[in-house]
Amino acid sequence: MHASGFDRTRPLLLLVMAAAALGGFALGHPGIVSTQNLDSMAVFGIEIGMIALGQTLVICGGDTGIDLSVGAIAGLAQVILGRLLHLDLAWPVAIGMTLLAGLVLGGINAVAISWFRIPPIIATLATLFGYQGLALVLTGGINIDLTHESPLFLAIGQGHVLGLPLQLVALYLPLLAAFAFLQHGTRFGRALYLAGTNDRAADLAGLRASRIRAATYVLCGLVSTIAGIVGAARLGTARPDAAGEANLISIAIVVLGGTGIFGGTGSVIGTALATVVIGIVDYGLSYNDFNPIYQAGVIGVILIGVILVENPFVAWRDSRRTNGA
Amino acid sequence: MAEIENHDRRARRLGRIGLLAGAALLAGAAGQARAAPPTIAFVPKLIGIPYFSAMKQGLDQAGKKFGAHIIYQGPTTASVSGQAEIVQSLINKHVAAVGVSANSPTALEALAKQAKAQHILFYSSDSQVNGPDVALRVQQTSNRGLAYAVMDQLAKAIGGKGDVAFVSGGPTATNLNAWIALMKQRLAAKYPGIKLVSIQYAGEDINKATQVTGQLLSAYPHLKGIVGINSTAVPGAAQAVLRAGLSGKVAVTGITDPNSIRPFIMNGTVKSVVLWNPISLGYLTGWGIMQELQHKPFHKENTVPGLKQKVRYFAKTRTLLLGKPLVIDKSNVSLNF
Numbered sequence: 001m002h003a004s005g006f007d008r009t010r011p012l013l014l015l016v017m018a019a020a021a022l023g024g025f026a027l028g029h030p031g032i033v034s035t036q037n038l039d040s041m042a043v044f045g046i047e048i049g050m051i052a053l054g055q056t057l058v059i060c061g062g063d064t065g066i067d068l069s070v071g072a073i074a075g076l077a078q079v080i081l082g083r084l085l086h087l088d089l090a091w092p093v094a095i096g097m098t099l100l101a102g103l104v105l106g107g108i109n110a111v112a113i114s115w116f117r118i119p120p121i122i123a124t125l126a127t128l129f130g131y132q133g134l135a136l137v138l139t140g141g142i143n144i145d146l147t148h149e150s151p152l153f154l155a156i157g158q159g160h161v162l163g164l165p166l167q168l169v170a171l172y173l174p175l176l177a178a179f180a181f182l183q184h185g186t187r188f189g190r191a192l193y194l195a196g197t198n199d200r201a202a203d204l205a206g207l208r209a210s211r212i213r214a215a216t217y218v219l220c221g222l223v224s225t226i227a228g229i230v231g232a233a234r235l236g237t238a239r240p241d242a243a244g245e246a247n248l249i250s251i252a253i254v255v256l257g258g259t260g261i262f263g264g265t266g267s268v269i270g271t272a273l274a275t276v277v278i279g280i281v282d283y284g285l286s287y288n289d290f291n292p293i294y295q296a297g298v299i300g301v302i303l304i305g306v307i308l309v310e311n312p313f314v315a316w317r318d319s320r321r322t323n324g325a
Numbered sequence: 326m327a328e329i330e331n332h333d334r335r336a337r338r339l340g341r342i343g344l345l346a347g348a349a350l351l352a353g354a355a356g357q358a359r360a361a362p363p364t365i366a367f368v369p370k371l372i373g374i375p376y377f378s379a380m381k382q383g384l385d386q387a388g389k390k391f392g393a394h395i396i397y398q399g400p401t402t403a404s405v406s407g408q409a410e411i412v413q414s415l416i417n418k419h420v421a422a423v424g425v426s427a428n429s430p431t432a433l434e435a436l437a438k439q440a441k442a443q444h445i446l447f448y449s450s451d452s453q454v455n456g457p458d459v460a461l462r463v464q465q466t467s468n469r470g471l472a473y474a475v476m477d478q479l480a481k482a483i484g485g486k487g488d489v490a491f492v493s494g495g496p497t498a499t500n501l502n503a504w505i506a507l508m509k510q511r512l513a514a515k516y517p518g519i520k521l522v523s524i525q526y527a528g529e530d531i532n533k534a535t536q537v538t539g540q541l542l543s544a545y546p547h548l549k550g551i552v553g554i555n556s557t558a559v560p561g562a563a564q565a566v567l568r569a570g571l572s573g574k575v576a577v578t579g580i581t582d583p584n585s586i587r588p589f590i591m592n593g594t595v596k597s598v599v600l601w602n603p604i605s606l607g608y609l610t611g612w613g614i615m616q617e618l619q620h621k622p623f624h625k626e627n628t629v630p631g632l633k634q635k636v637r638y639f640a641k642t643r644t645l646l647l648g649k650p651l652v653i654d655k656s657n658v659s660l661n662f
Contacts, residue, residue, distance in 0.1 A: 034417070043413075044410045047406075140497045141495055141497040141498065143429045143430060143431060145455075146431070147434050147435070147456070234435075235409060235429070235431075236432065236434055236435055237432035239429060241404070243406070245402070245407075282410070283410065286398065286411050287414040289398055292399065292400060292407075292411075293372065295401075296401065
């Protein structure tokens with residue numbers, strides 16, 4: 001294993017899976033490998049992919065770190081944005097204020113967990129309900145219509161740059177690069193791995209583990225907010241229930257991407273590859289009229305399957321290493 | 326040592342089997358061929374509930390009769406994003422027509438535009454999409470027709486006078502509030518002897534509706550009738566009336582489906598409820614799209630082969646209106662939706 005907790009096995013396995021899934025779908029329906037379809041896969045995968053980046057850092061920080069409120073933050077952020085836009089604020093101003101709100105929402109999680117020492121699963125479960133409720137109150141349960149907002153705003157979710165979705169080129173990839181650098185190239189990243197691996201050791205080394213973790217919740221709130229904004233621009237609509245499924249799927253993606261659920265291992269690179277796998281499978285199943293009732297089950301099968309395939313492989317590799325030494 | 330190796334091998338084999346099964350699953354799902362008749366896709370709010378299964382039944386009948394291949398595909402929860410993803414995949418597949426029962430009136434406008442640009446007919450049925458790119462809307466019944474029919478059933482059940490209460494779903498639900506306003510209007514105009522004493526809200530929750538109705542029954546001992554405004558309120562209210570031993574003394578009616586209310590109609594607590602027929606709605610949708618695809622214009626009043634009633638068309642909003650609501654009583658409660 002790499003010093004920073006990066007392990008190559010899972011990313012390779014995910015690449016193989018992504019290729020196999022795309023190949024499998026193409027066998028039955030060759031039309032799926034078209035720019036239009038790949039474009040759609042990217043568009044639908046990006047929002048959950050962004051959220052999963054934040055979730056990776058949270059889980060990586062250890063101490064049972066998890067953020068169950070990501071979907072609720074995305075929904076609430078979307079609703080806040082919608083209300084601000086309906087106040088006739090210029091859209092960049094409204095987005096700026098929404099991003100600030102996102103930092104606050106993540107900050108509330110951070111304070112609850114790092115300051116008041118509430119276990120993350122309880123703290124974020126509480127904020128999940130709180131944020132969801134607040135979003136409902138702000139909308140009165142009604143859909144906020146954003147289809148008549150500035151085309152420039154709508155382009156955030158519907159535009160294209162050099163034939164690629166704008167949100168991929170201008171938002172997701174830069175975010176991924178920034179998170180990868182943060183995790184693997186900075187002191188903060190190394191401190192995060194140490195905090196995730198051994199809380200006490202980190203403290204004794206003069207690192208404030210709880211502060212490092214607090215920062216991950218704030219970042220997670222921020223990317224969830226960005227995902228909410230992109231979703232609102234894509235659909236021209238803000239809804240309190242916009243990203244409800246993101247709460248759990250983001251965790252599934254992080255785990256599939258090779259981040260240990262107990263912290264201290266994993267990488268946003270793995271998370272990004274897992275997003276690609278889930279994106280292909282999700283879209284491919286819809287494209288082939290696969291009964292959606294079973295689609296959630298397929299994600300479960302993949303999650304278990306990857307571990308079943310990986311365990312013997314890792315065991316074999318380790319035994320060869322010890323034998324070789 | 327041998328044992329460990331054995332275990333290892335088995336684990337590896339299991340992994341392989343899993344992978345093969347997964348690949349087979351994907352390949353199997355992928356085996357679909359394009360058929361010669363036009364493909365009409367319908368994306369309901371969510372799948373797996375009897376209401377939309379009934380709409381599918383009607384669509385399938387129309388598909389068989391008028392020669393279309395029907396795709397029925399939707400999200401498992403009433404999710405806007407899930408619906409958008411499925412609609413997008415259907416557009417990318419270049420079906421002849423794609424439509425929805427929309428989870429949001431605005432969130433699919435961009436996709437409707439995209440469909441139109443690719444010469445795919447975009448329609449909405451049951452719950453509509455706004456905007457100029459929707460080629461056809463199919464509406465079950467007018468709000469007015471539905472609300473008035475419920476008040477007529479109520480008046481019939483309580484003999485035209487007495488105190489009544491409403492149990493609704495969410496206090497902010499647009500459609501429910503529109504119905505309540507129209508019901509009040511009907512009472513004021515036609516049944517001055519009926520007095521609405523209270524409106525309570527129980528969400529989409531049968532148990533809550535039972536609880537709320539129980540409270541109404543004790544707060545207003547002279548209550549003659551209870552109207553459930555949404556599909557869970559009616560069976561919930563009927564349960565409370567039955568439990569209080571007031572079957573036959575306090576009338577229960579409202580807007581709900583036969584599956585929810587069947588036991589209460591069979592035991593006499595409820596005489597009749599009102600809804601539209603989702604099978605006919607699906608059928609009419611299928612017919613309407615085929616007309617559009619064959620470029621046959623609609624008239625103000627249309628005769629649809631296989632439907633008894635005449636169907637009106639409103640050119641301004643491109644809307645087909647199924648027509649009068651369906652009164653469900655002992656004679657037709659066996660309808661499955």
